[in-house]
Amino acid sequence: MSQDPTCVLRLGQYEVNLMKKLGQGGFGVVFAGVDTRSRIKVAAKQIDIKRKERHGSTALSEIKVLQKLPSHQNLIRFLDYHFSQDSFWIVMDFCNMGEMKEYFVAHAPIDLATKVDFMRQIAAALVHLHEAPQQIIHRDLKPNNIMVSYISTDDRPMIKVTDFGLAKVAEEDMTKTFLLSTVAGAVCYLSPEEFARQKYTVLVDVFALGLVFLGMINFDVLGELIPVPPGSQDSMLATMLMPIGMQMLQAAIGGGIQPKLVQHEPDDSPEVTQLKDLIQHMAVYKVEERFTSRQVYDTLDKLYEGIKHSQSPPPARPPDQLAEAGSPRQEPGARAAEAAAHAQDSPERGAAQRDGHRDIGYKLLKEAMGQLLRDRIQDRRRGRERDKHLRALDRGMPLLEMLLGHDERDDQQEGKENETNESEFKEGETVQVVKVSVTRAVGMQENYGGWHNEMAQYLGKTGKVVELVLHVVKVKFEDGKKWSFNPAMLKKVQGEVSPSSRRDKNKRSAMRARQVACHFKRMDIVQIAEDEELVKTLQKGHGGWKDKMKHSLGVKGIVHGVDRDGDVVVECINQDKWYFNPELLIKVEPDENAELAAGDVVLVKDLDFEVAKTLQEEIGEWNIAMAESFGRGGIVKSVLSENKIRVEVSRDAWIFHRALLIQVAKSDELMHAILRKKFRRT
Incomplete structure (x- = not known):
């Protein structure tokens, strides 16, 4: 009799029977499973992190240990790791005689x-x-x-x-x-x-x-x-x-x-x-x-x-x-597969297994982020629109792309205030484009809709906010033209203020901005304060407070700049971007020699072009297009060797020299930030 498909969980090449529990401990439940390729029995340990948030760090701790576990005939062999159904899953060899006590009882006296x-x-x-x-x-x-x-x-x-x-x-x-x-x-x-x-x-x-x-x-x-x-x-x-x-x-x-x-x-x-x-x-x-x-x-x-x-x-x-009987037909050579699968591990086999898991941190983060996206698509989309988004998700997308667009589009569809529009801009408001040099405007527009030469004539002009799209503000001008702007290039047009008052205010803001800019510079790594009440209080007059900011409390981020009022623009590791009162930020000095692992958030150094090119040529990995990644954040996909690190930056994945990278946050810090969003926890 075949198993009820609703009781079977698919984890890669493994199927787990959720009706057959092998054991339970303080940190997880173990179920019976099978390798669908070899038909060999396996055990799958579930660590449910939704019931107790601390289980998330426990699971990551165990997985990191297992990755470093040296192969030995008297240590259980770990086969795969997954994130599914609000749980971490660790697939391992099945021990067919159970716990040692069971053996002692069954074969007494020993x-x-x-x-x-x-x-x-x-x-x-x-x-x-x-x-x-x-x-x-x-x-x-x-x-x-x-x-x-x-x-x-x-x-x-x-x-x-x-x-x-x-x-x-x-x-x-x-x-x-x-x-x-x-x-x-x-x-x-x-x-x-x-x-x-x-x-x-x-x-x-x-x-x-x-x-x-x-x-x-x-x-x-x-x-x-x-x-x-x-x-x-x-x-x-x-x-x-x-x-x-x-x-x-x-x-x-x-x-x-x-x-x-x-x-x-x-x-x-x-x-x-x-x-x-x-x-x-x-x-x-x-x-x-x-x-x-x-x-x-x-x-x-x-x-x-x-x-x-x-x-x-x-x-x-x-x-x-x-x-077992009732499972899919056994493949030819299954007995031979059993012997091969359970042969004593050689050093070469152990090395191969570790190499196969070198991207496990990235994989788990991607699975967790994928589940968050899937849940939100199911909640917020209907009919064909929902099916279209689910199919796009099933086709796969880079983790960084998932993080960049995880739910901002959904919030915009529902007409909610967008969490990444950290400025006070709202649809229908009158705004003015700041009058800066064209060179500076081009730089500010990078990653915010880009720059068109025709936009130069609108510097200093006023218009109406017509749309908020992700981290971009779309403005319509009197001549009917619409352009997308970086929020930092816009300011609200308030009621009439005397010129002298405006000058005094601008002078104070400029002085404060210069002072803050001396302490916080672009690409600095910062830790955001964790106390919600403190943040709410100190954010008054500094970009304000939005409920979704709670997901970023206590996490790390990268400074993108200081605005004209002296507030610091921070892109958090969960890809939220907010304006913060500088008093809420603590600078983190990066460890240049930190050991990198898959899933870590990194910053690609903005070095001199020739210096960076020389470093890249040392490891045989250079493409002129890589220069576009300098000064940007990314996520480690895998560690190929001590000096060769594969990093996902925007939609590209490049192999960088270790000396070009700065560790911003570890994979477990990013996982914690993702899970806070998923479970709406602070």
Whole structure:
């Protein structure tokens, strides 16, 4: 019987069965799915960000960690990432034997050699994380995050460490000095230093793993993998209410005796004694006495070599991980595809996988922006007009184009005041074109409808506002001609004012504008104040307040200039453009050496033509048309190498030398700005 299509979500080449939930944690729900090309089962983790806004940053954090995750046979393999239905989705390998506890229950009793084998594999995964070029702290090691897989290419069941939602990638060398202070992870497995909210290192993972091992050796007695010290087996609840890490901290503060995690019995074998001693070196209060993950692995590997001959035969393999009955027909060679898909990852394979995901930040931003556009088209369009816009969206468009025209056209269609018309101009008002030099007018008109030589005769003339289109004001003059202007080239014609008063006001405005222009210059990066009430108050007389400005509070932007009244024109990273009171802006000094990633907002430097050309020729990427991008903002599509960055600027995508780019905002900052618009949140 085929699945109800309404219960199937398509994510690229993967189909997710929303009726088949595999598990649920604090940061997401996992559903069963299938790769439509190979018919191999997969798992898809949903992180719903609409219910809790913090889940958005959590999802982005996890995805960034997963992108940097080094390939290893004991780490879950991540296949794809998507944004759909107000959620982030992470597609990963399906572990056909479930969580480690399920394996222990199904195949009890578990012999010591198998337990040590599993421990050794978990430690191997931890070593790989801790000793990677960019070291990773898992921060949430617990039995629920340790899966078991057993497919046709495996000699025995394989451990897969998963769920990196709380993991942290070092931003600097943390071999000795990298410290964190954020409390994360399941309470039962937290270290004393985490309970004390002290700085901590990768050794918090070792402490948690020691408690996981404690649960493993006690499983035959307790039937649970909960870490319980000797003498507490009759009261697991008490241990859960007062976790071991907290007990150790309280003992240290009060000068008491540290809790004893293991107890040596007369009938313990030498191997069990060694295992208990190892746990005591892992889950120990003093960090300086705690083993490293490498020491843990070496100890377990040596121990396993001495007892692996006594290991029980592996259980029967589960059925092949192919599509279930009722799914589309299996393609020829599906079994071979399974073996290929789940073969141990080689360094080359890992590199290829990372290359395939190098544009993931851009892709997720584009999917999120596409969903925002789709929702608004459905809400505001009808009939053929709606279908036409949806088809245009389906054909695809650059992310920057989506951001530039996301809903301004819709607002204009509905006759609403346009959010990007940050000036006070309204249809029917009388305005005057400022009398500036033709050269300056040409520059001001760039990206605002352009310049025609015939427009020169209208400098200083008055006319009526007849239309507001995106960020352009269309003016009709007495002779019937209509021209589109940059709002900065227009001023409202007020009632009669005495010439002396007008001169005084203009003088004060000019003086203020000069002072502000000394502090804020074109292409400066600024952060907008976040307090809504403060912004409303300080915007009075400085462009005013519009409700849609709340979407831009707290975000970054690029200064486009200072107007004649001394207010600063800022283009926000979500492509909204507003006039701000300069007191609401904080200059952000860019980091010239910041590592760029797909989805980051960047500014192309406006360097001397020959200097820029020389830099571009160094990487073999030069086209004279690229000069039009100098001084403009863009979005990183992908990072091809350390010095070759593909950037979307307007409707073009060019490969720029890294030295030509300035990071304005990271991809997660842009995602946050997009989601605020989508969910109408501030």
